[in-house]
Amino acid sequence: MKTDSIYLKIPSDKFFLGLVRKVITELAGGMNYSQDDIAKIEIAVDEACTNVIKYAYTSEEKIAFKGGKDNEINIKVNINTKRIIIEVSDAGKEFDFENYHVPDIAAHLKEMKMHGLGLYIIKNFMDDVSYKRTPDGVNTLTLVKYIKKG
Amino acid sequence: MKTDSIYLKIPSDKFFLGLVRKVITELAGGMNYSQDDIAKIEIAVDEACTNVIKYAYTSEEKIAFKGGKDNEINIKVNINTKRIIIEVSDAGKEFDFENYHVPDIAAHLKEMKMHGLGLYIIKNFMDDVSYKRTPDGVNTLTLVKYIKKG
Amino acid sequence: MPMCSIKVEKIGFKIPIFIIRVTGSLDAYSFPEFEDKIRGILDKDGINLMFDFANLEYISSAGLGAMMGFAKIAREKKGDLVIFNPTPKINSIINILGLSKFIKVFDNEKTALSAFE
C-alpha cells in the first residue's frame, strides 16, 4: 500500500492556524472521509496546535528543536487508503498527557464552563491519540483517524 | 522586521500540486498583495514544482535528500512585510538554468505552440528568480516577489 | 490570516435584540478581538443576542467556549443567546459536542427571533 508523508513546519504563532487547517482539510479532503470526519480532523489538529502555542511554548522562553529555530511546530501527515496519521511535535514544555483526564463534558457544559473543550475534542473526534516525549525534549501528539468502510 | 519561515515537504507527485497552491495562496493572501499578484505567485510556484516532478525526478531513478526519503520536494517560504521568498528544492537532476532562454512568447504563441510556458511564467510573474545547485546535489529555485507600495 | 469580522444590528421590539453576523474563522487567533467586541455589547444593554453563523466557516473550542460564556452572562442578566443559520459543518460540531442542549440553534432568522417573543 502506497503511503505518503507530507511535512509542514510553522512558527508557534496562532497566525498560522488557518494554514494548518488548509493543509489538513486539503489532504483529508482528497481521501475517502465524510464531510463530518474531515471537519473533526480539522478541529482536532487545530486544537492540538493551539495547545502547543498556548502551553508548550511560553512567551518567556524560546526553545528550539535540534538544529531548528526557536518555537517551531512540526506537523507530519502520513496518509494511505486506510487512515490519516498526524503528528504534532514541539520542543517546548512537557505535558503530563497520561494523567490528564478530560472533564465530564455534559456536567462541564451544564455549568457553562468555557475551558477544557480542546482535549475533549481531540480525544473524541480522533480514533487514536497518543503522546510521547523523547529524551531530547521533543513532544509529539499523534492523532489517527481511520476511513470508515461505506 | 519580523520574518517568518514556513516549510512544506511533499512527495514528488502531481497529486500534491493543489496542496502547494493552497499553502502559497493562504500565505500570500495574508500579506498585502493584490489579487493579481497572489495569482501570479500561485502559478509561478505551481510551475516550479511541476518542473521538478517532470524533469528533476524521472520515474526510473529515485533520489533522496541527505537523510530524507526518495523524490521529495522541499518548499521553504519566507515572509515579512516587504516580500515573499519561495525556495523550491529537490535532490534530482541538475538544470542548466543559466543557459536556458525562455522562448519569444509572442512568436511562440503565434505558432500555437503548447510548451515552454512554464519558465516564461516563472520569470515574468516573479520579481526575482535564481537557481543554485549545491555540491551535495540539491537544486534550489528561489522565487521572490515584492509587495508594491500602494 | 484566520480572520473573523462581525456586523451588529440592533432591532427594537419591547426589548432590544442584537443580531450579530459573524464572518470568517473563529479560532484561537481571531478569538480575542471577537471576545472583546461581544463583551462590549454585553457590558452595555445587550443581553439578548442572536448570532448569525451563516458565514462562519470555522469555529474552534475557543469560540465554542466563548459562546457558552456569553450565554451564561446574558442569562444572568435575564437575557438570552441563540445561534441561527449555522453551516452543516458547524451545526454538526455543535450537536456532537452537545452544546445544542444549552444554547438554542435555529434554522433561520425568523425562527430565531421567536425565541425572544
Added chain:
Amino acid sequence: MPMCSIKVEKIGFKIPIFIIRVTGSLDAYSFPEFEDKIRGILDKDGINLMFDFANLEYISSAGLGAMMGFAKIAREKKGDLVIFNPTPKINSIINILGLSKFIKVFDNEKTALSAFE
C-alpha cells in the same frame, strides 16, 4: 486532489457546437484526463468548441498550452475554439500572457455563440 471535470453539451445550428463546461483546477495533475476527453471530441465531429470557464478555479501552463493546441487543431479543421465566462483571476492570466490575442475570450455564453454565426 486537484480535480477537474467537464460537462459537454452539443447544440445544433447549421454546424454543431460543443459547449464544454470546466469545473475545478486544470493543472499538471488533472491535465492528462482533460486532454484525452477534449481530443476525443476533436477526433469526432467537434471542431467548434466553446469553453465555459465560470467554474474553473485554476489553470496552469499545461492547461493554457493545451487550449492553444486545441485551437490549432480546430482551426486546421476549419472550426474554432473560444473561451467564455472566465473568472477575473483566470482572465487576467490569459491577458497578461497575451493568449487573448490568439484565442477569443467572451464575457458570456451569448456573445461567445456569436463567434460561430
